[in-house]
Amino acid sequence: MTKNEIAISVQGLKKSYMNIPVLTGVDFEVKTGSIFALLGANGAGKTTIVKILSTLLKQDSGHATVNGFDVSAKPGNVRESISLTGQFTAVDEILTGRENLIMMASLRHLSHPQKVAEDLLKRFSLTEAADRSAATYSGGMRRRLDIAMSLVGKPQVIFLDEPTTGLDPEGRIEVWKIVKELADNGTTVFLTTQYLEEAEQLADTIAILHEGKIIVNGTLGALKKLFPPAKVEYIEKQPTLEEIFLSIVGKKEEI
Amino acid sequence: METTKNYFFSDMYVMLGRSMRHILRSMDTIITVTIMPIMFMLLFVYVFGGAIQTGTDNYVNYLLPGILLISIASGVSYTAYRLFLDMQRGILERFNSMPIARSAVLWGHVLTSLVSNFISVIVIILVALIMGFRSPAGVLSWLAVAGILTLFTLALTWIAVIAGLSAKTVDGATAFSYPIIFLPFISSAFVPTKSMPGPVRIFAENQPVTSIVGSIRALLSNQTVGNEIWLALAWCTGIMLLAYILAKRAYKKRL
Numbered sequence: 001m002t003k004n005e006i007a008i009s010v011q012g013l014k015k016s017y018m019n020i021p022v023l024t025g026v027d028f029e030v031k032t033g034s035i036f037a038l039l040g041a042n043g044a045g046k047t048t049i050v051k052i053l054s055t056l057l058k059q060d061s062g063h064a065t066v067n068g069f070d071v072s073a074k075p076g077n078v079r080e081s082i083s084l085t086g087q088f089t090a091v092d093e094i095l096t097g098r099e100n101l102i103m104m105a106s107l108r109h110l111s112h113p114q115k116v117a118e119d120l121l122k123r124f125s126l127t128e129a130a131d132r133s134a135a136t137y138s139g140g141m142r143r144r145l146d147i148a149m150s151l152v153g154k155p156q157v158i159f160l161d162e163p164t165t166g167l168d169p170e171g172r173i174e175v176w177k178i179v180k181e182l183a184d185n186g187t188t189v190f191l192t193t194q195y196l197e198e199a200e201q202l203a204d205t206i207a208i209l210h211e212g213k214i215i216v217n218g219t220l221g222a223l224k225k226l227f228p229p230a231k232v233e234y235i236e237k238q239p240t241l242e243e244i245f246l247s248i249v250g251k252k253e254e255i
Numbered sequence: 256m257e258t259t260k261n262y263f264f265s266d267m268y269v270m271l272g273r274s275m276r277h278i279l280r281s282m283d284t285i286i287t288v289t290i291m292p293i294m295f296m297l298l299f300v301y302v303f304g305g306a307i308q309t310g311t312d313n314y315v316n317y318l319l320p321g322i323l324l325i326s327i328a329s330g331v332s333y334t335a336y337r338l339f340l341d342m343q344r345g346i347l348e349r350f351n352s353m354p355i356a357r358s359a360v361l362w363g364h365v366l367t368s369l370v371s372n373f374i375s376v377i378v379i380i381l382v383a384l385i386m387g388f389r390s391p392a393g394v395l396s397w398l399a400v401a402g403i404l405t406l407f408t409l410a411l412t413w414i415a416v417i418a419g420l421s422a423k424t425v426d427g428a429t430a431f432s433y434p435i436i437f438l439p440f441i442s443s444a445f446v447p448t449k450s451m452p453g454p455v456r457i458f459a460e461n462q463p464v465t466s467i468v469g470s471i472r473a474l475l476s477n478q479t480v481g482n483e484i485w486l487a488l489a490w491c492t493g494i495m496l497l498a499y500i501l502a503k504r505a506y507k508k509r510l
Contacts, residue, residue: 086348092273
């Protein structure tokens with residue numbers, strides 16, 4: 001595989017907070033233009049990985065490159081290539097939707113911020129609400145604005161940290177649609193989620209982060225093969241990803 | 256990194272525009288900041304004033320500098336508040352994962368503090384004029400007063416930045432301002448220090464507010480300023496530099 005086909009490459013990534021290890025050697029690669037889902041329980045370190053890859057946090061050891069740039073050596077180039085949609089919708093609630101987008105376009109030093117904002121408002125069906133303050137938006141609208149703000153300047157790699165947490169089912173399906181469209185247009189999407197169904201629905205590749213390491217990494221099909229096949233099959237039911245996950249991390253909960 | 260440096264001023268301009276919108280759309284913050292000092296001014300002039308012996312016939316003239324400092328001290332707490340919210344809502348992370356000059360984010364908040372405190376100061380001076388404040392001072396003296404107040408605002412604003420960045424709750428972010436608001440009461444701002452008992456008097460005469468208030472009072476009444484102004488400038492500059500260094504450190508720690 002040539003370098004350009006790899007959007008994100010992570011090798012031996014380690015990070016501790018106050019001597020408590022969070023990441024103990026994380027390795028994975030993300031293909032350009034694919035949707036990569038990082039799956040893990042709350043507190044598994046998903047956000048830590050996102051923060052390191054988006055240059056907000058420095059790793060203790062190991063290497064990470066995004067769009068071919070080392071995150072520690074060339075953070076400026078990495079920031080040019082990415083955008084981050086954090087766990088909490090980071091929209092300015094006092095500004096209107098339009099003003100939020102214009103602000104992002106100005107900060108990305110684009111030449112026609114008004115036009116960029118107008119186009120994104122239309123694409124995310126926010127034109128009607130464009131001139132209302134974001135405080136009046138519903139949760140789903142806020143998330144749409146949040147993601148629209150991330151798309152300003154057409155970054156090559158987009159990080160979505162738990163993009164559907166706290167959204168109602170409708171909002172969730174909307175976000176899924178957006179994510180699929182992004183990947184169809186060649187954008188690399190790095191997604192973290194605790195919803196197994198979400199990974200199953202969206203991701204080309206799924207990695208499971210558990211106790212500081214990636215314990216499984218592959219396509220949904222490959223992951224399903226990892227599940228111990230039953231010798232005698234009386235039922236047609238396929239194992240869901242949820243069952244795979246739980247069997248791997250050794251939990252015996254009722255589903 | 257070179258490229259992002261060049262955008263410092265345009266990025267800061269965007270940030271300033273953002274927080275100025277915050278102020279203009281929530282005028283209640285300016286009213287809150289302005290009303291308390293005005294109430295103090297009314298209270299001291301019309302209730303306590305008759306009993307206070309300052310050796311001047313115009314108590315409003317005597318009191319105004321201290322009132323201005325109180326208004327600035329309560330005004331900067333909004334900087335801490337806004338910064339804290341930015342941090343909590345992930346807006347700082349969003350900005351810092353973008354190819355912008357990171358320090359522009361802080362400077363935007365600091366400039367906003369200067370502008371909003373300037374507005375409050377003007378309003379209070381107008382009210383003081385109605386209450387009988389008169390000054391024979393010329394343009395140069397007024398400029399010197401503006402300079403001292405600017406330095407004082409900058410010093411307190413950088414303290415506010417530290418508080419906003421290191422606080423864990425909204426209340427914690429603004430609590431730092433209470434002792435600062437209280438400082439003018441134990442100074443020559445309202446009564447001459449001569450009337451105070453020994454240890455209190457020593458504190459009052461040697462704390463920054465007394466020299467700042469004394470310098471402004473002398474400038475506004477066209478008296479010779481003497482060494483006091485250098486002491487005032489040294490206090491403001493010293494506090495400002497120390498707070499600036501600590502604020503920068505707190506900001507780095509947050510990234």
